[in-house]
Amino acid sequence: MSDYLAIDHIDQVFQRGAATSEVLRDVSLRIAKGEYISIIGHSGCGKSTLLNIVAGLLRATRGGVLLEGREVNEPGPDRAVVFQNHSLLPWLTVYDNVKLAVDKVFRATRSKSERHDWVMHNLDLVQMAHARDKRPGEISGGMKQRVGIARALAMEPKVLLLDEPFGALDALTRAHLQDSVMEIHQKLGNTVLMITHDVDEAVLLSDRIVMMTNGPAATIGEILEVPLDRPRRRLDLAADPVYIRCRSAVLEFLYARHRAPTLAA
Ligand SMILES: Nc1ncnc2c1ncn2[C@@H]1O[C@H](COP(=O)(O)OP(=O)(O)OP(=O)(O)O)[C@@H](O)[C@H]1O
Numbered sequence: 571m572s573d574y575l576a577i578d579h580i581d582q583v584f585q586r587g588a589a590t591s592e593v594l595r596d597v598s599l600r601i602a603k604g605e606y607i608s609i610i611g612h613s614g615c616g617k618s619t620l621l622n623i624v625a626g627l628l629r630a631t632r633g634g635v636l637l638e639g640r641e642v643n644e645p646g647p648d649r650a651v652v653f654q655n656h657s658l659l660p661w662l663t664v665y666d667n668v669k670l671a672v673d674k675v676f677r678a679t680r681s682k683s684e685r686h687d688w689v690m691h692n693l694d695l696v697q698m699a700h701a702r703d704k705r706p707g708e709i710s711g712g713m714k715q716r717v718g719i720a721r722a723l724a725m726e727p728k729v730l731l732l733d734e735p736f737g738a739l740d741a742l743t744r745a746h747l748q749d750s751v752m753e754i755h756q757k758l759g760n761t762v763l764m765i766t767h768d769v770d771e772a773v774l775l776s777d778r779i780v781m782m783t784n785g786p787a788a789t790i791g792e793i794l795e796v797p798l799d800r801p802r803r804r805l806d807l808a809a810d811p812v813y814i815r816c817r818s819a820v821l822e823f824l825y826a827r828h829r830a831p832t833l834a835a
């Protein structure tokens with residue numbers, strides 16, 4: 571199998587003084603180039619921890635991550651992260667927030683005017699070019715999130731890592747941004763690893779849904795293939811038997827077999 575991104579036998583143990591907590595145990599996952607993978611699981615099971623290991627922000631206690639056969643040890647522009655709490659720099663404009671990332675990655679290889687065009691192209695992709703001169707404090711949460719996505723895409727990452735990217739948004743904005751991310755994924759063929767709590771979002775966007783067991787020592791419980799053709803349209807899918815079957819399978823995993831610890835009888 572041609573593994574583009576391989577998560578290989580990861581354990582994560584946190585140690586604070588005498589207290590030890592085993593968060594992840596033996597997590598392995600092989601991802602093909604261009605795949606859209608969602609990770610779903612109850613709060614606190616270790617999803618963000620896993621994403622941070624892939625991002626290179628955290629070193630696994632055991633095991634490791636390989637991207638195109640090379641070990642990932644630190645953050646790099648080949649893996650862009652979009653966090654749930656949009657992490658734009660508040661003192662920079664929308665344009666400059668994206669420009670900062672573009673300059674970092676392309677200063678040596680693209681001219682000033684090419685870099686400018688590239689910033690504008692990515693702001694266009696998320697329909698934020700009109701707000702280029704605004705600061706984060708002057709735009710809505712959904713707009714900030716779109717700028718965060720533009721900034722990540724502008725780095726032309728091999729892998730896009732999304733930690734509940736739409737979690738803080740209202741339903742309409744969320745639907746709109748999901749559609750934009752689907753279009754961008756279709757157009758650019760990025761490999762995406764996305765954490766979500768939302769079952770419909772996972773089914774709509776993913777090629778495969780990775781379902782995690784509850785912690786401590788959480789691991790991958792099951793992986794569900796979503797064999798729906800692309801492009802996908804949310805309105806058509808509501809009554810699609812494959813969509814309904816996938817949705818039920820995830821709900822069944824989360825709420826029947828692996829209920830949240832506080833809810834379990
Ligand atoms: N740096 C750390 N030191 C100690 N414990 C940590 C650290 N980071 C995370 N944890 C613990 O690891 C567990 C998993 O945390 P994580 O943030 O990965 O969960 P999550 O699945 O992303 O949850 P949520 O869905 O609420 O975002 C939690 O019990 C958390 O307290």
Ligand SMILES: [Mg+2]
Pocket residue numbers: 617618619
């Ligand atoms: Mg998290």
